[in-house]
Amino acid sequence: MLRARRPHPALRATLPLEGEGLRRGLARAGRRAYDGGMETVVDIAAIRAAMEDWYNRCARNLPWRQRRDPYAIWISEVMLQQTRVATVTGYYRRFLQRFPTAEALAAAPLSAVLKAWEGMGYYSRARNLHAAARKLAADFGGKLPADVASLRSLPGVGPYTAAAVASIAFGLDEAVVDGNVARVLARVFLIRRNVKLPAVHRRLVELAGSLVPPGKAGMMNQALMDLGATVCTPRGPRCDDCPLRRFCLALAAGCQNDLPVKPPRKTTPHYDVAVGVVVKAGRVLIDLRKPEGLLGGLWEFPGGKRGAGESLEHAVVREVREEVGIEVEPTALLAVVRHAYTHFRITMHAYECRHMSGRARPIACDAVKWVHLSRLDDYAFPKANHKVIAALRERRG
Numbered sequence: 255m256l257r258a259r260r261p262h263p264a265l266r267a268t269l270p271l272e273g274e275g276l277r278r279g280l281a282r283a284g285r286r287a288y289d290g291g292m293e294t295v296v297d298i299a300a301i302r303a304a305m306e307d308w309y310n311r312c313a314r315n316l317p318w319r320q321r322r323d324p325y326a327i328w329i330s331e332v333m334l335q336q337t338r339v340a341t342v343t344g345y346y347r348r349f350l351q352r353f354p355t356a357e358a359l360a361a362a363p364l365s366a367v368l369k370a371w372e373g374m375g376y377y378s379r380a381r382n383l384h385a386a387a388r389k390l391a392a393d394f395g396g397k398l399p400a401d402v403a404s405l406r407s408l409p410g411v412g413p414y415t416a417a418a419v420a421s422i423a424f425g426l427d428e429a430v431v432d433g434n435v436a437r438v439l440a441r442v443f444l445i446r447r448n449v450k451l452p453a454v455h456r457r458l459v460e461l462a463g464s465l466v467p468p469g470k471a472g473m474m475n476q477a478l479m480d481l482g483a484t485v486c487t488p489r490g491p492r493c494d495d496c497p498l499r500r501f502c503l504a505l506a507a508g509c510q511n512d513l514p515v516k517p518p519r520k521t522t523p524h525y526d527v528a529v530g531v532v533v534k535a536g537r538v539l540i541d542l543r544k545p546e547g548l549l550g551g552l553w554e555f556p557g558g559k560r561g562a563g564e565s566l567e568h569a570v571v572r573e574v575r576e577e578v579g580i581e582v583e584p585t586a587l588l589a590v591v592r593h594a595y596t597h598f599r600i601t602m603h604a605y606e607c608r609h610m611s612g613r614a615r616p617i618a619c620d621a622v623k624w625v626h627l628s629r630l631d632d633y634a635f636p637k638a639n640h641k642v643i644a645a646l647r648e649r650r651g
């Protein structure tokens with residue numbers, strides 16, 4: 255049971271306790287945790303017991319929880335970083351069928367890995383998984399290492415993924431804080447600062463660490479994730495059903511809907527993009543994006559951003575010339591596709607084009623290919639291009 259040393263209004267007073275001071279305080283107090291603004295004495299054992307009891311009854315039945323294979327757990331954690339559980343489930347099953355081990359993943363060409371990832375977005379995750387699998391095969395006998403430092407040495411494995419794999423797959427006492435956990439902790443401990451700030455995030459990790467029962471970090475991490483996903487949701491948290499309601503300072507203060515504090519949303523820029531769908535003798539021209547950066551390693555139709563004051567038709571002709579070195583003439587508007595990326599939005603205007611002159615070659619891309627319409631599915635394309643392909647097939651029968 256929570257015993258605040260002062261009544262709730264006083265929780266807003268400040269008594270900075272972070273970093274080494276926090277660690278010393280936790281070590282001294284044993285059963286205490288501290289929020290960012292003030293010392294709060296909580297019954298850690300009671301919180302742990304409440305969470306374990308709730309998790310035993312209410313844990314989500316997720317496919318990656320049915321096997322203890324560290325490789326499978328790693329794949330699921332990477333997929334879940336930017337993608338919803340409902341979407342990940344199908345991808346996870348297909349990916350593990352196609353690449354059942356790190357060795358199988360390492361032996362596959364990157365194009366096959368990107369094809370398996372196609373549609374899930376954030377393709378740097380797939381590229382890093384592939385590079386990490388090759389490092390596992392080369393340096394670790396094809397197995398995930400059972401320590402955080404070695405896990406961190408793998409491409410794409412940051413503090414979160416390393417802690418998640420270490421705790422869930424290997425039972426190490428490592429706490430994780432993803433968006434769901436941050437929300438739960440910000441509410442339970444009444445943290446009124448922007449949870450995206452590095453200092454606040456570090457404090458959340460320390461708080462989460464203080465809640466981890468020795469030897470049961472995997473359980474506690476997944477319990478907090480599940481609680482955030484199913485009960486302590488961003489809008490309308492179901493506090494009546496929550497195992498932490500007795501301890502929750504935000505609920506006591508009546509401000510659970512105002513937390514966590516996040517930075518104000520930035521307005522996302524919008525770009526008009528013009529692409530050329532150049533068809534000749536039943537084949538269409540596609541090009542391979544450079545391996546680094548947004549959508550790296552995926553195939554697409556040549557094109558790019560419209561310049562200021564430029565017509566879309568002119569942009570198509572210019573972009574195709576700059577990217578693959580041929581002259582084209584737009585003949586018809588094939589599709590208009592709107593798509594949102596993390597930091598910007600686009601409207602893609604896809605023009606069917608006639609090839610006028612020149613031999614296609616990679617200039618601002620890594621490769622070019624003339625591909626029969628029926629073989630386009632062999633290549634991994636960004637989502638927006640799929641809508642263009644559908645429009646092309648409809649038009650061409």
Ligand code: SF4
Nearest residue numbers: 486493496499502510
């Ligand atoms: S009591 Fe409500 S706000 Fe507090 S952790 Fe539970 S669901 Fe979240």
